[in-house]
Amino acid sequence: MNAVLVMIAQRLALGVLTLFVVSVVIFGATELLPGDLASALLGQTATPETLAALRTQLGLNDPAPVRYWAWLTGVMQGDFGTSLATRRPIADMLSARLGNTIFLALYAAAIAVPLSLILGVLAALWRNSLFDRVANAGALSAISFPEFFVAYILIFLLAQSGFFPSMVRISPAMGLGDKLYVTFLPALTLTLVVTAHMMRMTRAAIINLLASPYIEMARLKGVSPLRIVLRHALPNALAPIINVIAINLAYLITGVVVVEVVFVYPGLGQLMVDSVAKRDIAVVQAIALIFASAYVLLNLTADVLSTLTNPRLMRRK
């Protein structure tokens, strides 16, 4: 038990360090500009006075480490600064949208994870059958589709005939049922995009194990194929499967950007795209930090969970 706590503490420390480095990279990226942010935003025609005014307003006169520290302590207290384009506090702009994006990602994950596990196990069970071949070719194709292609095909098939709305208007007053209904198409799009990869990896992880001697033993003593896969192979395949689920949940984070734009969904991704077009660097930094933190945390969780499922990794010296 002690070893578990030490391992988790180590991983957490590593995660905090990674988050720190990520925040430095996200903040430091603006330092790459030739000149500075003020001259980049105002362009060639800026007069020295307006430049100086903007520099004071953005606090660009302080050295970079001082500005970074001010930014980081602000973020820690939930203060992301003010937007360059709308002059509103960024935290206010983010709060409602963050909830919407998390809702959409969780909704997609709740469909995609069980679905891909079941499909992966079935494909491993009936490997080289017609089902396996079709599932594999389908998965390989689905990986290759851009998200917006999948989204528009779904709109063409399901929204145009009036089954589901093609634009998501969501309000806090909505009941859960209504919310699930209007966000069904974006969630389905994300599901289709990530299921393929998870299914293929689940199948590969299980098939990899089916050649082991203990599986041969189970087969020889007459255990049914379904029981071999579920009881003997699946527990040992959990580590790679957990990893691939985490990678795909992390992929959902970037996937929501495109899908939110297609369905006009009021989430973080859409705000980010709008802010990139307006070159509102403060908002983009804030959202990038949120997405990157979620990504780091997911990978950390996967790392801890997959270590916990494998006793050999736990006893490692």
Next chain:
Amino acid sequence: MAVLVFLAVAIAASIPLAYGFRMALMRAAPHHMAAPARDMPLTAAFGLLVILLYVIVAAFAPVLAPFPERAVVGVQFQPWDGTHLLGTDRLGRDMLSRLIYGARNTVGIAFATTALAFIVGSLLGIWAALRGGWLDQVLSRFVDALMAIPSLIFALLLLTIFGTSVTNLILVIAAVDATRVYRIARSVAQGVVVMDYIEAARLRGEGNWYLIRHEILPNALAPLVAEFGLRFCFVFLTISSLSFLGLGIQPPMADWGSMVRDNATLITFGNVTPLLPAGAIALLTVAVNFVVDWQLYRASGLKEQG
């Protein structure tokens, strides 16, 4: 249901096409190449055929396109007819012509980006593996830090800072992707640099640049080529997504991602035209994936058990 029927017809038609192409390839290939061509699965033959078609379309775009790329030649959103085979777009430009020019622009830019990412990433990766020590540590930890941020998010951040233009797009995506290539190239090269022939060449007094070009690259090429295909798919999809978001290739240049965005309203009226450029993106990615899958299978020499 019409879509399912269409899908079935498309698959049924592509099987004999792929079969015929494989036969032709077997005939045309020189003797030592004939065996891989014969053992090629139909999916890979289909992939090769599609890639070949795209390259031809991209190369001969001005000859094949019935109208110029940027000219307004009719009223907006014209339906399919004899003169405008696929109708016209939001501004009245010929859809088919823009689709053909898009092959040149979108695929060309994606290819240039991947090539740039590969040159930078693999040279740095091999160099780091060769030198080792502090250089390797600094470069690797730097790449680790960059890879902790999802690539699309990082690309969006950099595009905000530098502004959106084709040059910036290529540089930004290449920089983000070079980190992934660096990882692969470094790990492949690490297996090579411990070999005796590297030691021998070093004792002969060869410099690092010679070692990279003549000793390491030839031995690390096979996995890197397969990786090139996969990375091309990623880059191609990323650029298309960014263009679709309005942050990538800018109008009036014909590009598949932005064509989908511009004409998306048609879909809600039951018109499939905006799906065609998206389908063109998907088809090429599927084709490259099929070929890479075959190459990886061949390179690994593994047959699945069970």
